[in-house]
Amino acid sequence: MKNKPHHEDLGHGITMIDAQLYRQGQVSTYLVVQDDRAAFVETGTAHSVSGLLExxxxxxxPRENVDYVIPTHVHLDHAGGAGALMQHLPNARLVIHPRGARHMIDPSKLNAGAAAVYGETQMERLFGRIIPVSEDRIIxxxxxxxxxxNGRPLRFLDTPGHARHHFCVVDETGDGIFSGDTFGLSYREFDTENGPFVFPTxxxxxxxxxxxxxxxxxxxxQGLSYMYLTHYSRVGDLPRLQADMHQLIDAFVAMAREHAHAGTARHAxxxxxxxxxxxxxxxxxxxxxxxxxxxRLLGPDVGLNVQGLGVWLDKEMGAE
Structure with missing residues (x-):
């Protein structure tokens, strides 16, 4: 990678590393160090791997001291680099949601799905190629x-809502949870004296x-102080963000239902x-x-959010 990866030590043995996907400040990965052992939570894409290793x-x-690679789910900005990263980490095991394991063993559907959305050339530019992980290296x-x-308990919670193959990782030593996409998106450019700004994905x-x-x-x-978001970095002030998440989930659903029958104009x-x-x-x-x-900062997520609402709405309407 051309640019040195931005990284920030957050205490508790946790370092946030920018995945250098889309733009700086959009996708976080985390290096967790406990004494002389290490684990990665989230991997970014195949293009992120050199920065993580740096x-x-x-x-x-030492690379042989990395015990675990832990994507919260198999979306490509979270797990696309898992196979490529593990090629450099001889002792690491991949920890993944049971619903996502088969896609890490055989990523052909992930590759095909991304190629269908982005085209082969754009997919390669954004994500690289997803490399399989041997089944015997998967937990x-x-x-x-x-x-x-290494004496530091990590507890896994099944957390559907964003994806059915999503877990979150409770790290009481770090007084927080690696929340993937479950606790929403919060970009640091929107921080104010009132704290972080959050919205659902x-x-x-x-x-x-x-x-x-x-x-x-x-x-x-879980009663902890922080969420270690993938988009982006660590946030506190959790009770307020919890209320904001609930309000906006309901608001997104209400606007989707309002435009349910808008036909081809619905997305716009x-x-x-x-x-x-x-x-x-x-x-x-x-x-x-x-x-x-x-x-500009919100546009890509708004487009993806609306696509997801459309898929959900079509399923709901089909079930009526």
């Missing part, structure tokens, strides 16, 4: 599974609002309405960025 080397940690982490990471294809509400509350029920209408809502909330939160900058 930070590992900067920390003076399936079911709900409640606990891993002894409803990307295709498994958004389930009832399950997401329940998963958000389950994470909060929902994009405009969601963008307007998020801009209004960001302003109310105290964000002073120019509207054009906020629109």
């Amino acid at each position: 930070v590992l080397d900067l920390k003076g940690i 399936e982490a079911h709900d409640g599974f606990e891993l002894d990471f 409803t990307t295709p294809v498994q958004f389930d609002p009832d399950a997401l509400h329940a998963s958000v509350d389950r994470l909060m029920g 209408k929902l994009c405009r309405e969601m963008m307007t809502l998020l801009l209004q909330r960001a302003r109310a939160h105290g964000c002073t960025l120019p509207k054009a900058d906020m629109t």
Whole structure:
């Protein structure tokens, strides 16, 4: 990779490493160090791997001392680099949700799905090629599974709502949870004196609002101080963010239902309405960025969120 990876030590043996996907400040991975052993939570893409290894080397940690690679789910910005990373980590085991394990063993569907959405050339540019992981290097982490990471307990919670193959990782030593996409998106450009700004991610294809509400509350029920987000970095002030997540999940569902029968105009209408809502909330939160900058930062997620709402809405309407 051309640029040195941005990374930030967060205490508790946790280092946030930017995955250098899309732009700096959009996708986080985490290096967790416990004494002389290490684990990665999230991997970014195949293009992220050299940056992760560079930070590992900067920390003076031998590659054979990495015990685990832990994507929260198999979406490509979280797990696309898992196979490539593990080629450099001879003793590492991949810890993955039981529903996601088969896609790590045989990533042909993930590769085909990404190619169908982005085209082969764009997929290669963004994500690289997903490399299979040998089945004998995989640990399936079911709900409640606990891993002894060199004396540091890591507990896994099944957290559907964003995806059915999603778990979150409870790290009491770090006073927080690696929440993947379950606790939403919070970009540091939107931070104000009022704290972080958060909104849900409803990307295709498994958004389930009832399950997401329940998963958000389950994470909060662990009684910890921080969420280590994939998008982006660590946030506190969790009770307020919990309330914001619930409000916006309901608002997204309401706007989807309002435009359920808008036909070919539905996607564009929902994009405009969601963008307007998020801009209004960001302003109310105290964000002073120019509207054009906020629109640029939020635009990709708004488009993906609306796609996911559309898939959910079509399923709901088909079930009626």
